[in-house]
Amino acid sequence: MASFKPTKIQVYPKLGEKVTQDTLYWKNYKAPLHIKEFGAITNIDFSPVAPHNFAVTAFTRIHIYGPFSQEPVKSFTRFKDTAYCGRFRSDGQLLVAGCEDSVVRLFDVSGKVALRMFKGHTKAVHVTDFISDRYQILTGSDDYTCRLWDLPNATELNTYQEHTDYIRCGVASKLNRDLFITGSYDHTLKLFDARVDKSVMTMDHGQPVESLLLYPSEGLLVSAGGRYVKVWDLLKGGQPLVSLKNHHKTVTSLCLSSSGQRLLSASLDRHVKVYNTTNYKVVHNFDYAASILSLALAPDDESIVVGMTNSILSVKHRKSLEDSKEISGQQRRRPLYRVFVKGKNPVPKQDDYLVSKPVKQHLAKYDKQLKKFNVTKALDTALETWTRHRKPEITVAVMKELDRRGTLKNALAGRDEQALARLLNFLIGNVVDPRFAPVLVIAAEMILDIYRSVIGQSPVVDRQLLRLQELLEKEIDFQQDLLEVMGMLDTMFASSFPRMEVPCPGISRANGLAGGDGITSRPQIQAT
């Protein structure tokens, strides 16, 4: 005796992006906090020491925010013109910033007035950074030069005039006090060594370089410019490793996650993309409201800070453990393990006579009713509110099964106003869904056949029937439009495929079917 075969519920592929470990990680942030600044935010820098304040450079000010504050804990406003590139020293005590007026200013984080002013550049200074020995700074300017300055006596140590265009990005090595790299709008990246007075390595990015990033090991260099993000191997003499083209506008900012496993790039196309640094595939994507100019990640990925052209600073904080615990606490508590295994594992003694108990097959409620041929009840069960809303495929599968058994009509007939209204509601909600349409159209036709005689007796049912009619008319129009589009596309495809001559033997040429041009169409992916 075979056991009852339960109704097969069709599994439909889930649409949308697939859930991976990365999406779970990067989605685990709270709703963003928006802070309005005075102008486009060009740079964000995190303090290397706890509590990891961050400096936001926007228009003529630099604001320092605490990790959870919405108001700036400190602001530097003594700039004559637009400020650029506010950066912390490795001890978090000093901050350096360039300015449109070509003066570089050095601030004490606790003070207000500039400690030092470095004058010497002739044009706007877009790049400033501390050298790893903490007593020198590096600047890069629109006058095509980059300079090294001594902090204690504010004198210029060296000038490098190798770039032929604006210098817009630069980074100093954190491991070696003599090395720094600059990127310029002349499409090149140059590695300078302070000991030899000239560049030691030049790499061609191919586009105006907007941002630079060194890996913690400093073996790899990432540059962004145009739509490209390129990775260079410094240990192999600046050999390009990969070129990524995942944005469709200029990439403006780069940043590495705390583990060094993920690379983030921000672009004017309003996206932040997360790459896996082992295979350089995009694993996640963030959308923002406006073009992004600057991006920074707090240590341990605690927060993502993004500055945009519309002068809005967006701060996303990571969900704490308690938050995620709260969610798991909401799940239904299952019986204890002990309750489950109770009486399940007695060991038979030697002389015991074992009576095998047939394993009870678990069936869903509608299956139990189908097994007893209670068709109306089975349909009622499948139309229960929860099932109907959350799992419409179950309801449709039961209807399909009833149709296969030839008893759908019996199950649909003999319903009162309320039950019929519920059924029609379900139809209105799902009849145009292409996954369910073949079954539901049959059911709708049957309902109309059965209840034709009582139309006009109930206002509720009548209203729903009118809605159904409206819906179907709309759907028919929509399908017609789609067909028209298909026709247009077909002609385009046909013209884009080259016609090819096929060699054929003489016999086939005789019957008029010669010159076969195989019509090939694109493979279509089927739902599995």
Added chain:
Amino acid sequence: MVGHGDIRVVHRGGSKINSRQPVITQDSRFLLCASGECVKVFSTSTEECVHDLRGHTDAVTGVLLKPSNHLQAYSCSADGTVRLWDFTEGIHIKTYVIGYPVYSIYASAHHGGVIFVVTPMLNDKRSEVFQLVAVHLPQSGDQLVEALELSAVISDVSSNPAANCFGKGGEFIASAKGLHLEVFFFKKQKSYRFSLKEDNKKGGKNTFMCVACHQKEDCIATGHEDGKIRLWRNFNHKKEYTYSTLHWHHSAVSSLCFTPEGTNLLSGGLESVLVQWRYNQESQRDFLPRLGSAITHIAVSPDGALFCTSHSDNKITIIQSSVKVSAVIQGLVKGESVRTDLMVDPRSKSLVLNGKPGQLQFYSLQRDKLLYNLDIVQQEYIHESGLEQFEVVKAAFDASGSWMATVEERNQKAAELELNLKLWAFDEQTQSFVLNTTISTPHEARITDMCFCHAADSQTTMLVSTSKDGHFKAWQLSAAAHTEDEGPSWSCDFVGAYHSLVPERCCFSADGSLLAVSFQEVVTVWSPASWELLTTLSQPPQAIRDLCFGRLSCSKYLLGTTASKLLCCWNLLTCSLEWSTTMDVSLLLADPLTENMAAFCFQAGGTDLFVFKPSEPRPLFSHKAVCSGKVTRAIFSPREEMLESCEESSQWLNRSQLHFLTQYMDLMTFTTKAEEDRLLASSRQLVVDDSVAMTPFYLLLGKHRQQETEDAVSSSLSSDTVPQSSAAIKQLLQTPAHVMPSTSYLCSMFVQSLLISVTDTREENKHAEEKMDSEREEEDSEEEMEPSNPRPQQASEACSLTKAQLRELRRVRKQDHSWSAGFL
């Protein structure tokens, strides 16, 4: 034309076992049932066929235990004889010649020396009118006895064996036909007739279907076409008879049976539910639902401990009286038609075809046994006439047997066609196919053909399906896109069309580099690597019916048959027609192991077979009038061991066998004379033990007995009776016990070797076998033992060792036990 030689067309297995009511023996150990021209004796516990009682020359129409001796059984046949058998030994005892075709047989313990048979009216053999005749069996010692003493009991009876039944103590016999029930009392020599109206008020039909009599009380139960059961009492009066009605079945009751004590009444019908009614408490019923298919017969063992039901799908179910199924004996399922082609599973070498509704059956040709049914549709089957069901219409295997594709469809009148393409992966663990991918509506219209790419070495597996919607699609196995938890699944790789013609057939070349798709009268040849159309071939004016690539050395040829009775052979190197002949080929197929092709031609009501090589338009073999009617399904199945035939005409049968299905769904095959002789020799052997299945243990025993009397005759029974006769097992069985490792060490290895091992261990086995073969060649050929020969011998004591045995012992002692590693 080449002559027939000694090749004959024979029936090949798969005969019906559900045509007549089966009989359970007194001790409930055996089950006898009529199967084609023989009676089969099955063991009720192991489901194995113990004996074939052969002798009748026409279909067996009834089996009956001899009332006076429960170890003997009668069988009657349409050849006009009744035979008496000793079924425990499988020995034919006597033949009684009746002279008229016998359609059913009855006997009662209270009528000694008399059997009752149903024959056509004596005066003319062809008539549709039957009568019940009492036959007095003459007491004679001869094997062949002519029974001349016939006396008619009831004239005009139904030929259905279930329509007649003996009553309590053999006092009366009840017979039903149409709307009449006739009861004949032997003592009074008088019969009573009861009639029912044609239709009752509700339109139910009252026609009698079957009759059963209570063995302790005067009560007759009758089953009717509208599903009612009537219990008749007080029927020894013309007028005062009474009946009560029981109704549960919704369609005709096809079988009824009382238990021997009369406490229960069993009934069954189309619903495939066995209903057990309590006698006198009819409101209490027990049900045994979902028995698979309609019940045709019910039988009860004489002690009432076992029931058995025959089903319309050629199955006998044995049920314990506690209403629990204990065994199922399944024969080859025959539907009205085979929608899928005949196929051979490359792994098990079994024949695969449609079986039960929505299932595929795997049938072992060598052992004439149904291996298993695979449920394709996986839906509850509703037993109701007139309901449109899902049917498996196409199936295909890939070359290694690791993938199977099936198409099921359900065609409703109003709604659109429902189509599902399913792809099944072979699972090594469970040794069966597991569903991998379901593609609903793969095409918009019916699928006309489907084939796998046959190249064994190709990296990707590819399936091509052609459909009436004018497209053909290539499906390919691809890894899951994102997540690792899902395995690889199938997706569409390419959609092709040609001038919006309907593709009918598709075929891959032997190396998988070419795909030929026929679009009506045009054959298009595509390259599956780039999906380019390479060339077109055609032979107007009629559409292509069949398409087939040559194999091996002939793989450059493409053969096609057209509806206009033309067989064409194209050479693909020159893209030109090589040759063509005029013949109405209904089926063209290629032998996968040789270059040979077989063409079945329909001619003047019969079918002829031509076997040829594509390289030359001259037949190697031809056979006129293979059968009547058209042959549309056939298959080459590989042989387990090659035949060594030198004759030119039968050489094509050396490596594979050709099986085909006739119009009437009979499975036929071609055999050579040598093969038949061998089969006869092996069937002559006596079988000793009752229900001992053919196991290596049994062989061990048989071998032991045989060794004692050195018999030179070695009938070459093929090793296919042994589940797994690897050389390692042979070695184990030959080696004396005292030189072997301890039993506890061997046992687990031995049991493991009987299981079907996973592939890598199988390879290991192979290595071990090869090693042993070379070992054995070194030995002298003195000990030519056939270990798989299960011929038991009388035990004659041979205490002293013979010379040969001594030598063997010495050899064995020298041997190392490395072969035992082969078990692992």
